[in-house]
Amino acid sequence: MEQPEKRGSFPSSAMVLPLFAVACAVCAALLLFSSGPGARLHVWNFGTGFTMIKAAGYIGLGCAVVAVASGVISVRRRHFKGVFVSLIALLLALVSFGIPLYWKIQAQSYPRIHDISTDLNNPPRFVAISTERRAGVRYGGIEVATQQMKAYPELKTVVLALSANEAYKTALLIARDLGWDIVAERPAEGIIEATDTTRWFGFKDDIAVRIVPAGDRSLLDIRSVSRVGISDLGTNAKRVRAFLAKIAPSRR
8 A cells, every 4th residue: 555655755666766757758848848949049059959859859758668667667556646647757758759750750751952932943032131141042953943843843933913013012011911021122123032030940041022024914933041951841832832822822
């Protein structure tokens, strides 16, 4: 029969393993959920954040094994407090392991590119943003274009039933509605340059929208480029789709 614990005393031997499991699981969860916000607040760099995510996954997996073992032992001892604590540890551990695993699987399903454009032959160029970044934004050429065509074949130049002037005004309103920071407006050239910030790590991604007249209609192209990394986990393609869905809803 379970013996009552005295107040102020150390945990009984039956609770040592469950408490160890839950402590490890809490550490794993803290690593995972602070990785992005810490990088965004410049407490550490994004490389450290990625390492924290990986560590959280490994620790979470180990904690899950320990939690299962402690739960089984607690059940055999009929130590129901130990069972409850072990279940909490298991849930936290599975979250800490499962989320990094899901992100890894997702990353492998996307092409290793971070520059998406609706015009692969002549992508919209950056002028103001290139100056701000102190480096030109170069396009990767046929290699990037080939991967994009295979992964996102639907992303192409949009023909709008609007004059270039009206299309430009609409595009600018949509860019602001999406929360982008407008860097440059050049209506005479039909160019909008903007920057968007990702939610988790706070990465800065650059966007260029180009509108050219085509009779009483207009042609719109958009390009979205990450500043860091090789693969963008589909972020730029999702951003382009979100913009096109607003300005040309019939494409959806």
